[in-house]
Every structure is written in C-alpha cells, then in structure tokens.
Amino acid sequence: MTFDTRFCFGNLLADYHFEILNFIMSKILNFIMSKVKDVKIIPQDHIDEGTSFAKALKDLKDPIPSLPAEPITISIVGAGQRGSGYAFYSKMNPKLAKVVAVAEPKESRRKKMQETYNIPNENVFSDWKELAKRPKISDAIIIATLDHLHMEPAIAFADLKYHVLLEKPMAINLDECKKITDAAIRNKIVFLVGHVLRYTPHNRLIKRIIDSGLLGNIINIQHLEPVGNWHFAHSYVRGNWRKEQDSCFSLMTKCCHDIDLMLHWNDSPCVKISSFGNLSHFNSKNKPTGAGEAKRCLDCAYEPSCAYSAKKIYIEPFEKGNHHWPVSVVTDVLDIEHLVDALKTGPYGRCVYECDNDVADHQVVNMEFANGATATVTMVAFTESICTRKTNKFDAYLIKRPGFLVLWGR
Numbered sequence: 115m116t117f118d119t120r121f122c123f124g125n126l127l128a129d130y131h132f133e134i135l136n137f138i139m140s141k142i143l144n145f146i147m148s149k150v151k152d153v154k155i156i157p158q159d160h161i162d163e164g165t166s167f168a169k170a171l172k173d174l175k176d177p178i179p180s181l182p183a184e185p186i187t188i189s190i191v192g193a194g195q196r197g198s199g200y201a202f203y204s205k206m207n208p209k210l211a212k213v214v215a216v217a218e219p220k221e222s223r224r225k226k227m228q229e230t231y232n233i234p235n236e237n238v239f240s241d242w243k244e245l246a247k248r249p250k251i252s253d254a255i256i257i258a259t260l261d262h263l264h265m266e267p268a269i270a271f272a273d274l275k276y277h278v279l280l281e282k283p284m285a286i287n288l289d290e291c292k293k294i295t296d297a298a299i300r301n302k303i304v305f306l307v308g309h310v311l312r313y314t315p316h317n318r319l320i321k322r323i324i325d326s327g328l329l330g331n332i333i334n335i336q337h338l339e340p341v342g343n344w345h346f347a348h349s350y351v352r353g354n355w356r357k358e359q360d361s362c363f364s365l366m367t368k369c370c371h372d373i374d375l376m377l378h379w380n381d382s383p384c385v386k387i388s389s390f391g392n393l394s395h396f397n398s399k400n401k402p403t404g405a406g407e408a409k410r411c412l413d414c415a416y417e418p419s420c421a422y423s424a425k426k427i428y429i430e431p432f433e434k435g436n437h438h439w440p441v442s443v444v445t446d447v448l449d450i451e452h453l454v455d456a457l458k459t460g461p462y463g464r465c466v467y468e469c470d471n472d473v474a475d476h477q478v479v480n481m482e483f484a485n486g487a488t489a490t491v492t493m494v495a496f497t498e499s500i501c502t503r504k505t506n507k508f509d510a511y512l513i514k515r516p517g518f519l520v521l522w523g524r
C-alpha cells in the first residue's frame with residue numbers, strides 16, 4: 115500500500131527554495147559559531163497508525179541558530195539564480211548574516227546585488243580572482259558559479275581560510291572533488307556542498323524515521339526523480355546543463371541530490387553500482403513534421419501544439435505574473451520586450467529538437483551498499499510533475515512490515 119504524500123507538503127513547495135536556503139544557511143552559521151544545537155526528534159506517535167504525516171511534517175521545526183554577537187559576514191561568488199537566493203537569506207535574517215562582498219562578471223547582476231545589500235565599492239568585483247587577491251574580507255563565502263567553475267575558487271578561498279558553501283555538484287570529476295576536499299581539510303574550514311535536498315522538511319523527517327530504527331533495517335529503496343518535461347527542456351536541452359562538455363552528465367547535474375540521498379539515508383558506503391541512460395527524445399529525429407524548418411518557437415507553425423513551446427513555458431507565465439524562475443533565467447531585464455527578444459535570439463527560444471544538447475533524458479542507477487541494502491534511482495525527463503519526487507506515506511501498513519521500504523521522495 116502506498117500513498118502519494120505530495121498533498122502533505124504541497125504548500126511547502128512555494129517556499130521550497132527559501133526553506134532549504136534558510137536551513138542550509140542556519141547550518142553553516144551554526145558550525146561557524148561552533149555551537150551544537152539540539153535537534154528535535156519526532157515522537158514515535160507521530161508516525162503511528164491514525165496520525166497524519168502532515169502533522170509530523172508540521173511539527174518538524176528547523177533548529178533556530180543562536181544569535182552571533184555580530185552577523186556572520188558573507189561574500190557571494192556568482193550573483194546568478196542561486197547566489198542571489200542565498201544572499202537573500204541575509205535580508206530575511208539580518209542579525210545572522212550580512213552580505214559584504216560580491217564577485218560577478220555580469221554588470222546588471224553585480225549592480226543589483228551591490229544595491230540590494232549596500233555593498234561598498236571596494237568590495238565589488240567582476241571576477242572571483244580579484245576577490246581572491248585580497249586578504250580575507252568575510253567570515254564565509256558562497257560559491258555559486260556554474261559547475262565547471264567550482265574547483266578553482268573553492269580551493270583558492272579555502273586557502274584564504276574562508277568557510278565555504280559550494281553549490282552542487284561539488285565538481286565535475288573525481289580528481290577535482292579530491293583536490294577540493296584536500297583544501298578544505300588542510301585549512302580546517304567549515305565546508306558544505308549545497309546538497310539541499312538533505313535539508314527539506316520531508317527528507318529530514320525520512321532520515322529521522324530511518325535512524326529511529328522504527329522500520330527495522332532498510333533493505334531496498336526505489337527512488338524516482340521525475341524531472342518534468344518543460345523543466346528538462348529548460349535546463350538540459352536549451353539551458354546551462356545541456357552539454358556534457360560545458361557542465362557534466364545529466365545524472366550528475368540533476369540527480370547528484372538523489373544519489374546523495376541514497377547514501378545519506380542508508381548511511382553505508384556504496385560498493386557496487388551500474389547505470390544506463392540515453393538521450394532518446396530531444397534530437398532532430400523526433401522533430402514533429404509540422405515544425406518544418408523552424409529553428410525557434412516564435413517562428414514555428416507547430417508551436418501551439420508543442421509541449422515544449424517557449425511561448426507556453428516563458429511568455430504565458432510571465433503574462434500571468436510569474437517573473438521568477440524560469441523566466442528570470444531567460445532575461446535579466448524582466449519586461450515583455452526583453453523576454454521576447456531573448457526568445458528570438460537567445461538559447462531559450464530554440465526548438466528543443468534543434469539544440470546542441472547531448473545529455474541523457476532518462477537514466478537508471480542500481481546501487482548496492484556495504485550493509486547489503488540495494489537502491490535504484492530513476493531519472494526521467496518526460497513527466498508532468500516537476501521534480502516532485504514522491505515519498506510513500508510512512509503509515510502503519512509499512513511500519514508493521516519493517517524491512518521493505520519504498521521511498522519516492524522529494
């Protein structure tokens with residue numbers, strides 16, 4: 115018996131990014147202050163028969179960081195989608211954190227961050243390398259550049275003794291990961307990778323339930339990441355993560371969170387792994403005949419029928435008032451003229467069957483852990499829901515049959 119629990123945390127989705135950013139920031143601040151906080155344990159009766167999972171979720175409160183004497187100072191490297199999101203934490207929690215420096219090549223983003231956080235001119239840089247030439251100017255640094263630009267700044271700022279929050283994926287190959295790890299260890303800094311899914315209320319609850327032993331030993335986990343059709347088209351066909359050479363393979367760029375969760379939940383090293391995947395749909399072979407020679411949605415006769423129409427993904431939501439992601443990725447200037455212009459000339463207006471993408475649109479992974487447990491992870495692009503990894507309800511039925519656990523979780 116399985117239950118889709120999206121209803122339980124559907125209302126959290128709107129606040130999803132702030133929730134996880136808040137939590138991860140509270141973690142880094144806590145570490146910096148070297149104060150271990152009590153973590154509330156969900157009482158067993160919250161997951162007994164008849165008690166709602168929603169109630170347990172609601173009762174799971176983030177630990178509240180103790181107030182430092184002065185806000186922790188933070189420099190932002192890369193003032194894009196994620197860098198701006200993390201910086202916003204300081205707006206919401208001015209007693210805890212203060213953004214004091216920014217490094218960002220794009221003038222409009224750099225200026226916006228400078229204005230939003232009143233950053234003095236001498237702390238505004240157009241490249242992280244300029245910031246790294248200065249002695250340390252903040253307690254911590256957030257590195258939110260694109261994937262292939264993680265290793266160099268991570269090592270440079272670790273060597274300057276900044277505490278580092280590095281966006282996921284940590285790096286694009288094992289060698290780079292090892293070099294970053296060495297730098298963090300030799301400098302004895304607080305170092306976190308932005309595996310934010312560990313910190314969502316839902317996943318923290320799952321971890322606590324597993325650790326409580328209530329389910330017995332975990333034998334098998336089945337995990338599904340339904341990326342979502344237009345989300346996949348946005349990021350992995352038209353966007354930043356479409357080409358392995360420019361970032362990494364899609365399982366890494368999308369599902370490193372999911373693989374991380376398998377390790378986090380199992381708490382045992384993975385000893386065997388196999389994986390297969392393909393780019394099956396987003397290529398010229400599947401271009402609808404009605405699209406003819408059109409290379410862009412705004413010139414395409416088939417556009418009204420196409421699930422991947424840029425008009426439907428960006429213009430219509432913008433006209434209904436969505437000025438956030440994904441529209442904010444398409445243009446920095448959020449008005450209809452700039453948006454239409456970006457779709458006529460930029461990457462996000464391209465036909466999804468005529469792009470230069472090469473990453474897989476579906477992939478499966480089989481894992482075996484040292485404790486004998488197994489897990490399967492499936493990533494698939496072609497779903498209606500967007501990243502709503504589902505978690506079966508931990509109800510009495512499952513609890514009375516410990517040892518087999520199906521987790522479809524966000």
Ligand SMILES: NC(=O)c1ccc[n+]([C@@H]2O[C@H](COP(=O)([O-])OP(=O)(O)OC[C@H]3O[C@@H](n4cnc5c(N)ncnc54)[C@H](O)[C@@H]3O)[C@@H](O)[C@H]2O)c1
Binds near residue numbers: 191217223240263282
């Ligand atoms: N944790 C998550 O769930 C999650 C979600 C989305 C993205 N990410 C990761 O976050 C990172 C950033 O993604 P994003 O969507 O914010 O990308 P983005 O393109 O919006 O932002 C990256 C920024 O880095 C800037 N940059 C480039 N070179 C630089 C340099 N030399 N010095 C300083 N800044 C420089 C770019 O100009 C850009 O503004 C990526 O690694 C991505 O994989 C994580």
